[in-house]
Amino acid sequence: MKTLKRIAVDMDGVLADTDSHFLTWYYNAYGVQIPYEQLVGKPEGEGFPDKGAAHKFAFTPGFFRSLPVMPGAVEVITELMKDYEIYIVSAAMEFPQSLPEKHAWLQEHFPFISWHNIVFCGDKSVINADYMIDDHPKNLDKFKGVAIMFNAAHNANINHHQRVNSWTDVLALLKSLN
Incomplete structure (x- = not known):
């Protein structure tokens, strides 16, 4: 296998x-x-x-639970799951109420992702994967695999990681790397 x-x-x-x-x-x-x-x-x-x-x-209850889904995320994650193990990795310790809200949000929008593949943590440097898609350079800087920076307003001036601007870009990049 x-x-x-x-x-x-x-x-x-x-x-x-x-x-x-x-x-x-x-x-x-x-x-x-x-x-x-x-x-x-x-x-x-x-x-x-x-x-x-x-x-x-x-820190306001409901903030994390009511986040909109990024365009294309559901479709591309579904497609990627055919060829990759997908783990959702989220720093959830800084805002303790975010833990149950993030879990409920994932169950609603990504019900096809098993709880076995959800990692809530404080420091992502412990994550062992081949690729990491994140919007925060601090998480990508410590990552030992291929770092992929998802475009966000706060990282617009940071250029030391491979950047993707959308989930369509994610899919294209991963196809080109394999």
Whole structure:
């Protein structure tokens, strides 16, 4: 039996669209429409007039449970599961209420992923896979396999990892690597 290569896939900013969610929550809380471009190139949460807003939202019950799914994520993950072992790897310790919310979110949007393939952790440097798809360079910098950076506003000026802009790009890149 052929051993499948493993892909570690981040949740927030990769499977779930945190950028648009922060913008929506900011508008709902403050009544101010922030253009996406105002977030580009700034550390996560620092593109808002109220610098503590994103952190406050991340601690608010319901924030992680109501994240929108990144376009194409379900379809591409389904396709990749034919040729790879897929593990969802999410840092969930900083925001303790996010654990049950992230689990419920995965059950709703990715019910075909077994609980055996979900890893909630604090430090992703312990992850052993062939590929990691993540939006945070700090996670990719320590990764021993092939690091793939999923485009996000906060990583726009970082260029030391292979970048993908969409789930269509992920699929094309992985096909080209094998």
